[in-house]
Amino acid sequence: MSVYITKAKSICGVNTFEKGALQALFEEETQNHAVHPNYREILKVPGLRRMSSIIRMALSCGLDVMGEQNPDAIIVGSGLGNLDHTVKFLDQIEKNENGGPISPTQFIQSTHNTIGGQLALVMKCYHYNMTHVQGGISFETALKDALWNMQLGKSKTVLVGAADENHPLMTTFGTAADLPVDEVGEGTTFFKISDQEADDCVSLDQCSILSNTDEVEKQIQGTDLVLYVNSGLNQGKMLSGENVIDISAKTKVYWSNSALATHLAYEILVKPELAQHYNIPDCKKIAVVNNFRNQYFGITQLSV
Amino acid sequence: MRIFVINTGVCSALGNNTDENLEGLTKEQTGVTNIEIVQNLEQNFWGGEIKFENEALKGQLNIQESFNIPRTSLLALKAATEAITGFEKYTNDLQLFNATSVGGMDLSEVFYHEYFRQGKEDKIQDLYMHDSGMSAFWLNDKLGVNKSPFTISSACSSAANAIIIAAHSILNGDNELVLAGGTDALSRFTINGFNSLMIYDKEAYCRPFDVTRKGLNLGEGAAYLLLASEKFIEEHNITPIAEYRGGANANDAYHQTASSPDATGAIMAMESALQMAGLSPDAIDYVNAHGTATENNDNTEQKAIESVFNHKVDFSSTKGFTGHTLAAAGGIEAVYSILALQNDLAFANIHCENPINEEHSPLKATKRKEIKNVLSNSFGFGGNSSSLIFGAV
Numbered sequence: 001m002s003v004y005i006t007k008a009k010s011i012c013g014v015n016t017f018e019k020g021a022l023q024a025l026f027e028e029e030t031q032n033h034a035v036h037p038n039y040r041e042i043l044k045v046p047g048l049r050r051m052s053s054i055i056r057m058a059l060s061c062g063l064d065v066m067g068e069q070n071p072d073a074i075i076v077g078s079g080l081g082n083l084d085h086t087v088k089f090l091d092q093i094e095k096n097e098n099g100g101p102i103s104p105t106q107f108i109q110s111t112h113n114t115i116g117g118q119l120a121l122v123m124k125c126y127h128y129n130m131t132h133v134q135g136g137i138s139f140e141t142a143l144k145d146a147l148w149n150m151q152l153g154k155s156k157t158v159l160v161g162a163a164d165e166n167h168p169l170m171t172t173f174g175t176a177a178d179l180p181v182d183e184v185g186e187g188t189t190f191f192k193i194s195d196q197e198a199d200d201c202v203s204l205d206q207c208s209i210l211s212n213t214d215e216v217e218k219q220i221q222g223t224d225l226v227l228y229v230n231s232g233l234n235q236g237k238m239l240s241g242e243n244v245i246d247i248s249a250k251t252k253v254y255w256s257n258s259a260l261a262t263h264l265a266y267e268i269l270v271k272p273e274l275a276q277h278y279n280i281p282d283c284k285k286i287a288v289v290n291n292f293r294n295q296y297f298g299i300t301q302l303s304v
Numbered sequence: 305m306r307i308f309v310i311n312t313g314v315c316s317a318l319g320n321n322t323d324e325n326l327e328g329l330t331k332e333q334t335g336v337t338n339i340e341i342v343q344n345l346e347q348n349f350w351g352g353e354i355k356f357e358n359e360a361l362k363g364q365l366n367i368q369e370s371f372n373i374p375r376t377s378l379l380a381l382k383a384a385t386e387a388i389t390g391f392e393k394y395t396n397d398l399q400l401f402n403a404t405s406v407g408g409m410d411l412s413e414v415f416y417h418e419y420f421r422q423g424k425e426d427k428i429q430d431l432y433m434h435d436s437g438m439s440a441f442w443l444n445d446k447l448g449v450n451k452s453p454f455t456i457s458s459a460c461s462s463a464a465n466a467i468i469i470a471a472h473s474i475l476n477g478d479n480e481l482v483l484a485g486g487t488d489a490l491s492r493f494t495i496n497g498f499n500s501l502m503i504y505d506k507e508a509y510c511r512p513f514d515v516t517r518k519g520l521n522l523g524e525g526a527a528y529l530l531l532a533s534e535k536f537i538e539e540h541n542i543t544p545i546a547e548y549r550g551g552a553n554a555n556d557a558y559h560q561t562a563s564s565p566d567a568t569g570a571i572m573a574m575e576s577a578l579q580m581a582g583l584s585p586d587a588i589d590y591v592n593a594h595g596t597a598t599e600n601n602d603n604t605e606q607k608a609i610e611s612v613f614n615h616k617v618d619f620s621s622t623k624g625f626t627g628h629t630l631a632a633a634g635g636i637e638a639v640y641s642i643l644a645l646q647n648d649l650a651f652a653n654i655h656c657e658n659p660i661n662e663e664h665s666p667l668k669a670t671k672r673k674e675i676k677n678v679l680s681n682s683f684g685f686g687g688n689s690s691s692l693i694f695g696a697v
Contacts, residue, residue, distance in 0.1 A: 050510065080435055081457070086493075090413060093496045094420040099346035108560055112436065112457035114403065119687020120555040126572060129555045129688055130465060133407075133457045135437035137486075141454045148472040176428045197439045208653035209452040 003150055003200040005302065006129055006194050007065040008263045011036065011057040012187030013252050017064075021266045026277055030244040030252050033166055034186050045122050048153055050105055052084035054165040057188035058115040062159055063122065065192040072155035073128040075146045076116045077138030077162035079231075079255025080170075085109035115163060128154065136231030138162055138290030139189075139259040143207045143300065151196060161190030162256035169201050179233045185252020189259035191266075202269045205285075216289060216297045223287040223301065227267070229253075229261045231292045238291050245278055258290035263301050269304045306534040307474050308544035313387030313485075314639045315379055316525030316626045317352030319384050325636075326643050328625060328669055329651045336521050336627050338510055342410070342490050346416055349495055349506055352523025352627025354379065358410075368679065372430045375489035375524075377439040379632075383526035384443055391530060392448075394540075395485060399479050400440055401470035403462035403486030405631040406460060407436035439487060449483075457631065459684030460594070462486050462555070463527065464565055464634030466693055468551040480536040485528035485635030488665040494630065501561065503598045510628075511655040512595035512621035513602050513666045520596045523627020527635035529642075546642045547695040549677065550580030556687030563604040566665035567620045569689035570608035574679065577691040580613075583677060585613045588693070590650040592637050592680040593666070595621020595626050601683060606660050620653035620667040634682035638692055643676040645696040650676050 011017045013030035019039040039048065039056045043063070048056070058076070072143050089106035096102050108114070113131035128149060132141040137160035146160040167187035173180040193204060210216055216239065220226055225243040228237065233253055237246050247264070250259040265286040266276045275283035290298035314321065317335030318328030328335060339351040346426075356364070361378040365385070381403065386393070412434045415427040416505030427638040433442070440453035456466045465484025470484035488494075498504045498520060505511075537544055556578060563569065578585060587693040591613070593605055602621075609619055622640050629636055644650060659665030680692045 059385050078488075087416075089493065089497065090416045091420065093492065094417065097346060101502075102496060102500040103496070104375055104500035104502075107493075110497075111459050111685050113684070113686045113688060114560070116458070117555075117560060117688065120397065120557045121560065126557050126568060128454060128553050129458070129686070130469065130553070131458050132454065133436040134440065134453065134455045135435060137452060138437070145454075145472070148469070148478070151476055152472060164472075165432045165441050171423070173428055176425055207408055211450055211452065211566055258490050259551055 001195060002152060003147060004197055004206045005191050005192050005266050006198040006201045007192040008266050009064045009261050010187060010189040011061060011063040013185045014261050017060065020126045022264050025062050025250050028252055030185060032185055032252065047142045052082060052109065054082055054084065054163050055115055055118060058163045061188050062119045063188040064159060065190050066159055070123055070125050071157050071159040073149050073158045074116050074119050074125060075130045075142045075158060075160045077132040077142035078112065079135050079138045079164050081112040081133060082114055083112050083165055083167040095270050096115060119213040132238060135210055135253045136298050137298045138211050139256055140207055140290065140298030146193060147207060147232040157192065157194045159190060160193060161188065162259040163188035164254045166254060183233060183253045185254050187254065187256065187260050188264045200265050203303045205303055207300045210297045210299065216299060219299050224283045224287045225286045226277055226289055227261045227265055229257050229259055229285060230291050231255050235291055237296050238294055258298055259289055261288045265302050269302055283291065302304055305547040307471055307473055309533055309546040309642055310528040310532050310536055310537065310542050310544050311387050312639045312642055313383040314527035314636055315354060315382045315635055316629065317354055318525055318625050322639060329629050330413060332652050332654055332670060334509055334654060335625055339490060340425050343414055344492055345495065346482050350509065350521045351490055352629065353490055354524055355649040363581050371432060372411055374433050376404050376406050376408065376412040376487050377433065377594060379524065379526040380443055380487035381446055382440050383449060384528050386481060387528040387530050388447060394481055395448045396450060397481045398449050399451040399473065399482050400443060400449055401466040401482055401484040403438040403456045403466040404439055404464060404488055405438045405457055405487045405492050405632045406494060407460055408434040408438060409493050410489050411573045411593050413492050455688050456483060459686060459689045460630055460633055461682040461684035461688045461690040462634060464604055464629035464682040464690035465553055467529060467638060467692060468553055468690065471548055474533050480533045483528050484531060485587045487526035488524060488630040488632045489525040494560065498522060508599035509655050510624060512597040512623055512653055513606060513660050514656040515658045515660055517597045517599065517602060519598050521627040523629040525626060525629045525632045525636055527639045527652055529630055529638055542553060544697050546645050547697050549693045550577050552576030552580055553690045554663060556689055558687055561685050562600050563683060567604045567608035569687050570605055570683060571611055573689040573691040574608065574612045577679065577693050581693045588617055588677050588679045589645050589673065589675040590678045591617050591619035592641050592678060593621045593679040594683045595623055597623065602660065610664055618650045618667055618671060620651050622651055624654040634690065637680045641680045641694045644678050645694060648672060652676060
């Protein structure tokens with residue numbers, strides 16, 4: 001069966017939410033932290049005040065791509081989950097050595113599937129709801145789950161995406177481990193995927209996760225453009241070729257950045273003038289290659 | 305296409321492997337004790353604790369890594385090793401579907417304790433395995449598995465969901481053999497978390513479906529099912545121990561942590577699972593309930609079970625034996641469901657003296673009967689509701 005990406009939305013280190021497209025990725029320098037829209041204006045949901053920025057980012061993008069429609073499944077990927085709430089709960093525990101009562105809010109919000117749960121709550125979606133936490137390949141595992149679900153006929157429309165945040169504790173860890181922490185970013189990307197074509201849709205041909213570069217090179221043969229990202233630090237560039245563009249600096253490095261790269265691939269196919277940035281005149285097939293630790297490679301292929 | 309269970313692996317407060325867990329269940333003796341191993345707890349808690357410290361577990365598993373391994377990962381390897389015993393030659397075909405909510409938190413929280421109080425970063429390297437995906441990457445390495453793993457984290461329904469998604473991969477023809485389940489260790493983080501919600505019974509053993517229940521006891525453990533397609537077992541002449549007949553996930557969409565009074569999510573999950581299995585409710589001989597002993601869950605689940613099964617089915621929660629093992633629960637209880645099928649035993653719901661509904665109470669004692677189909681429930685935060693159905697072979 002055919003599967004299509006019909007809508008996409010991202011919040012990342014350049015202002016993409018309000019500008020409505022990823023043009024900003026070519027015009028501005030990507031920051032280490034997300035450029036947030038005014039959530040109070042766009043998110044009219046109960047409990048907004050208690051939500052950390054990762055939940056706000058995810059809700060904004062997820063609700064935006066679905067609009068009035070209810071999906072048949074909600075599937076979310078996140079490498080590190082809700083770090084902000086997790087650390088805040090640890091702080092609360094530490095401050096509370098006498099064992100008195102602690103507020104449960106941070107604990108509740110720290111659960112990995114809070115994003116998926118909140119999306120379901122706001123949209124009143126009673127259907128299949130999954131959260132994938134597989135490091136730098138969290139997005140691809142979420143996407144595979146979505147494709148399996150659709151191919152079994154269980155869903156016609158799926159809301160699928162990924163989110164990760166850049167938390168100060170990560171900088172502390174990264175610095176102690178001698179990692180280039182200035183390359184770290186954060187962001188959220190959500191897609192509406194469907195078994196029906198629509199305006200501005202792109203074919204989602206396949207998503208796979210491979211373990212060696214020979215297989216990767218075989219898989220991407222015949223594509224016009226390869227958008228390559230490192231989802232981890234200090235990985236080098238594992239693929240060569242004139243049409244292989246390393247956009248890790250553009251997305252910045254975080255465990256969900258292949259979702260942003262996939263959004264960029266979608267945008268290029270929908271707005272062919274963006275392909276001029278890469279000197280590829282007739283760009284019809286794009287592969288996104290996500291290198292995680294030089295060990296696992298997520299490959300998502302789109303075409304028009 | 306049919307999917308079969310060909311082996312199981314489990315460790316919990318009841319026992320270190322499948323046989324020991326069966327023995328504990330039939331003895332009707334709880335594995336819940338005073339929690340001793342978790343560090344820096346502010347007060348006393350009961351829980352289904354596995355009485356081996358991390359060093360002892362590493363010794364049993366012959367771990368010689370230079371970096372520190374979180375307890376969640378150690379328990380996972382223990383159970384996963386049992387599950388693939390006898391089938392090691394097939395690891396090239398295998399894909400792992402893991403589940404965890406705690407991840408490496410048992411080490412991370414010890415680091416954070418020193419970091420917060422004294423600014424010490426001595427243990428910062430322990431954060432390397434903090435994230436929930438690391439157990440699966442590490443298991444892959446230890447078991448010699450090549451295919452990239454999956455890790456599902458949906459709170460208390462995580463392992464059940466890992467099994468559902470693993471089954472989807474087989475139904476799509478992408479896998480013939482999968483290892484699916486979950487793991488979670490006890491941690492100061494989760495103990496304090498459930499205590500902050502005021503649903504942790506600190507005074508006594510948890511009492512699922514009892515009107516006097518005051519909340520859960522947490523537990524720890526890991527469990528995996530080795531699942532294979534019909535084609536695989538025929539090709540390799542393997543005798544299955546049970547059949548995976550179906551599984552479904554639905555969402556309550558009512559509240560972040562509490563389940564709805566009309567049990568929407570729970571009923572949808574059970575009915576969808578029955579539909580997928582092609583079974584009517586009266587084909588189910590035993591329901592292994594989620595039954596955490598919180599006021600909210602057991603109310604909702606009692607209502608859901610009565611609704612779906614028209615007020616008549618043998619059911620019990622086995623969390624009185626193991627405590628609530630969070631992301632591992634769906635896996636451990638899947639193994640218990642399979643034990644029920646293999647041994648024609650519906651397990652007791654221990655510590656329930658005054659059931660919510662006398663007319664439809666959980667099993668007070670182990671019941672010997674022919675068991676052809678078992679349904680197992682797991683309901684998590686975020687309205688996440690999952691039901692699995694296993695059948696005898």
